[in-house]
Amino acid sequence: MLEERDKKVLCAIVQSYINRPDPVGSGFITKSYSFSLSPATIRNIMADLVEMGFLRQPHTSAGRVPTDKGYRLYVDSLCSGESExxxxxxxxxxxxxxxxxxxxxxxxxxxxxxxxxxxxxxxxxxxxPNAGVATFNKIKLLKHSGNQIVTLLFTDEGLVKNRTIDLGSEISQRDLNRIALYLNSEFYGFNLDEIRLRIMREMAEEKIVCDRLISRALRICKEAVAFPYDxxxxxxxxxxxxxxxxxxxxxxxxxxxxxxxxxxxxxxxxxxxxxxxxxxxxxxxxxxxxxxxxxxxxxxxxxxxxxxxxxxxxxxxxxxxxxxxxxxxxxxxxxxxxxxxxxx
Amino acid sequence: MLEERDKKVLCAIVQSYINRPDPVGSGFITKSYSFSLSPATIRNIMADLVEMGFLRQPHTSAGRVPTDKGYRLYVDSLCSGESExxxxxxxxxxxxxxxxxxxxxxxxxxxxxxxxxxxxxxxxxxxxPNAGVATFNKIKLLKHSGNQIVTLLFTDEGLVKNRTIDLGSEISQRDLNRIALYLNSEFYGFNLDEIRLRIMREMAEEKIVCDRLISRALRICKEAVAFPYDxxxxxxxxxxxxxxxxxxxxxxxxxxxxxxxxxxxxxxxxxxxxxxxxxxxxxxxxxxxxxxxxxxxxxxxxxxxxxxxxxxxxxxxxxxxxxxxxxxxxxxxxxxxxxxxxxx
DNA sequence: AATTAGCACTCTCAATGGTCGAGTGCTAAT
DNA sequence: ATTAGCACTCGACCATTGAGAGTGCTAATT
Known part of the structure; x- marks a missing residue:
């Protein structure tokens, strides 16, 4: 179907076209690459390649240009580059x-x-690494000013993200430490998307939350694992x-x-x-x-x-x-x- | 020199041109804006405005286009927009x-x-806010893993930036706390550029640093106040x-x-x-x-x-x-x- | 049977020239 | 000071043309 020779011609055309974006003609191929073939033969081959969909011609009697399919063949036959x-x-x-x-x-x-x-x-x-793959390693919570706290989330991948959250009410550093302890034991090793999902579920279930600290913890964690950044x-x-x-x-x-x-x-x-x-x-x-x-x-x-x-x-x-x-x-x-x- | 009427014509041209980027002709002005003047008069005015540098014509016998100077006059005479x-x-x-x-x-x-x-x-x-204006509020230092620590820098403007630093040797959280205490008392209220400059100076002066903790503190702070982010x-x-x-x-x-x-x-x-x-x-x-x-x-x-x-x-x-x-x-x-x- | 030389053909590109119309500048009249 | 009138200028648009590159086909060659 597709002979070795045809493939070589295709590759020559692709290479030439990558080099400069002008349609490649049969004459150019014979001159620049050492096929021992005449332009006429090349033309015949090229016509076949067009028919098979590896090349196309912008208009009758311009040279040929590779199609996506042509590039594909070229890439696949690339002897995966010995790094120069x-x-x-x-x-x-x-x-x-x-x-x-x-x-x-x-x-x-x-x-x-x-x-x-x-x-x-x-x-x-x-x-x-995004929320889908990032893995919760640990969280630190710090009191900032007034009702604001800063969350510092560490992931296994080495990402460190901080966010500022307004809790709406005062909280002690001691409580924050307890919350962090809870979150760290609860979520260690989970990926952030899972955590987010789980928090959503738990928040929905326990609409009347029994434990005020846990409810706060969930809320804080939800904010902390949101990756708002690009x-x-x-x-x-x-x-x-x-x-x-x-x-x-x-x-x-x-x-x-x-x-x-x-x-x-x-x-x-x-x-x-x-x-x-x-x-x-x-x-x-x-x-x-x-x-x-x-x-x-x-x-x-x-x-x-x-x-x-x-x-x-x-x-x-x-x-x-x-x-x-x-x-x-x-x-x-x-x-x-x-x-x-x-x-x- | 520049009469009120001339100014009005200029503004009309600028407005029209802002509306659509075609050179504005004398006929268009008389039609679209209610000057009680003929195109010929407008043309005379326009010729003056060209001479004064407020307008230019892309070529003989196309309409006029505002120059930067023309826009300037327009902007300056704008009765600073009552917000629509x-x-x-x-x-x-x-x-x-x-x-x-x-x-x-x-x-x-x-x-x-x-x-x-x-x-x-x-x-x-x-x-x-960048390093030039941002003001040091406080810094927190946290042990991360191995020789790594995380710095958390708070500025008065509300920015919170964290950086991970490899100290090259183990350090205790207790020492980190002492360092943070030192830095907070030392740099509170200074802007980050000043701090950077000061650290550079001090580091250069005391090439043989007496206090190991202080030298570490300076090194940490130097990293922490570097704003590598856009x-x-x-x-x-x-x-x-x-x-x-x-x-x-x-x-x-x-x-x-x-x-x-x-x-x-x-x-x-x-x-x-x-x-x-x-x-x-x-x-x-x-x-x-x-x-x-x-x-x-x-x-x-x-x-x-x-x-x-x-x-x-x-x-x-x-x-x-x-x-x-x-x-x-x-x-x-x-x-x-x-x-x-x-x-x- | 595959390859190739020869040649007429096709199509793009750039240059050319001609027409159209918008808008001008000038002059003379108001 | 303003304006009507008019010749003039210049770009936009279009059709024409010729050159050149490259083709596809056919017939000759190996």
Missing amino acids: PDNRKFVHDLAGELESIKNDIDLLFEETTKRLSSFSHYLSAVLS NIFISGFSEVLRLPEFSDVERIKDISRAIEDKHLIVKLLDSLLESGNTSVQVLIGSENSVSEMKQFSMVAAIYKKGDKPVGSVGIIGPTRMDYSKAICMVDLTALFLSRMLSER | PDNRKFVHDLAGELESIKNDIDLLFEETTKRLSSFSHYLSAVLS NIFISGFSEVLRLPEFSDVERIKDISRAIEDKHLIVKLLDSLLESGNTSVQVLIGSENSVSEMKQFSMVAAIYKKGDKPVGSVGIIGPTRMDYSKAICMVDLTALFLSRMLSER
Whole structure:
């Protein structure tokens, strides 16, 4: 059906197109790649590839452009990149420069995202552990001023989140300590979503709460485990704006909506996390479930704390992206994050 | 020099142009606004206004377009907008919906920014109190795990920031308490920049530190007062993309760079804060000191905690923006934030 | 049977030129 | 000081054209 030779031609076209976004003609292929074939033969092959859906021509008698299906074949036949020295250097630098902030996990994610985008020249995103995976480790409660208290929630992943809560009435530090003790024994090891669910249920059941302290405890904990903050870091918008595909205003609007909504990208990275697949995943154009992103590709992987997948990291770019490089960098970054999280 | 009548014509042109971005012709003015003058007279006036630099014509025999100087005159002659019912509603909603999160100051800023942009249809930004103005209130130190401790810094403005620090060696909670006590007595009421400076100095002076506890205290405090987080909230990129001026790709790139750099916008809002000017300020196009922003206008105001200016809020849009509305909304938002911060 | 040279054909792109209309500037009349 | 009248300017729009790149087909070659 699809011979080795055909595949080679396809890959040549994809590579050339990734290099510069002009439709690729039969002549160019014979010149630039050493097939010992004439343009006419290449043309025949190309015609077959079009028919099979791997290529398309923008119009009669322009060259060919890869389709999503074409990119897919290309990516699948990629002998999963031996990380080039360039990329090795990237991780090395990453490790060196970020060693000092590995305690501040949010900052670590942010910086990693920035470096990943500036090095890959694509949009990059890191999904930090969210309520769905984050695991309650301990909580501390501190009296602040008046009726206000501060909750300090620690998760197993190393996240530390503080929130200020107005209780509406005075409470002693002693009572707070008792509440914290209760919560710590009650919720240790559960993930935050479970906790939230459980609190909801208990609050609903015992409408007339017997124990005032417990009711307060639940209320406090409910607030404390709410993650109101963005748990995604995105960077590199100005990088992708440089790409020629973004001379089209509509494209720009698409991607900026995705960035401002964040939601969309979270959704993508999240679904990846749920799939549990450990290796680098590639979503090409229309393979993407989010309609706003059907023009783009995403290369992503999950990172772990110990053996538990806790977040994901990805690169987003046009379907015409340097998959080989992207896959390699995402892989390395995920490994880096896993290492950072695990060795603490 | 500049007669009342000329001013009226200028304002009419500005208004019309703000309404839709087409060069305004003499005929349109006479039709839409009730000057009892013929197009020819209007033309004469317009020619004068061009000569004085308030208008320009894109080319011979197109209509006129306001220059920055023209907008300036327009803004200055604006009888500072009696807040329309529309805007009143905005603040009312704002107050109602955000009442519940006034304890979580970061969230408050973020939500305020979002609402401001979605209501004004321009880009909005809120600069939250930064190290330069934030005042040390108290610090709490908690043992975390191993050599790690968590610092919890409270500022007078209501910010609560936590950081995780790896001390490199074990420390007891008791020592941490002593350190916190020391820092609290030492730095209470100082602003964070001062503290940072002082610590730097002291660390440099006593290279051979006599007191091990104090040296540790300083080190901890130095980390704790570092504000690594963005202290600016920006929202509404997709709003401004809707504007016709952003069908030009270059413009989009400009504004996105400004947004991704944040820095630029921080700089603008910061300079405003330093000027100390209390009322709403308008920077039109080239009046703007940041070159990347010379195509845009900013309407901004500071907000206070009590009597002390602590941050600023602004709207950024094309020079062709609805200044009247923007001024009003920024004013109201600043008042709102001041109220929220002060009544705690 | 697969490959290739040859060639007519198709389609885009950029340049050209012509028309239309909005809006101007000037001049002379009011 | 204002205005009517009018020639003029310039961009927007459109159709035409020619060049060039690349094709698909056919017939010749290996």
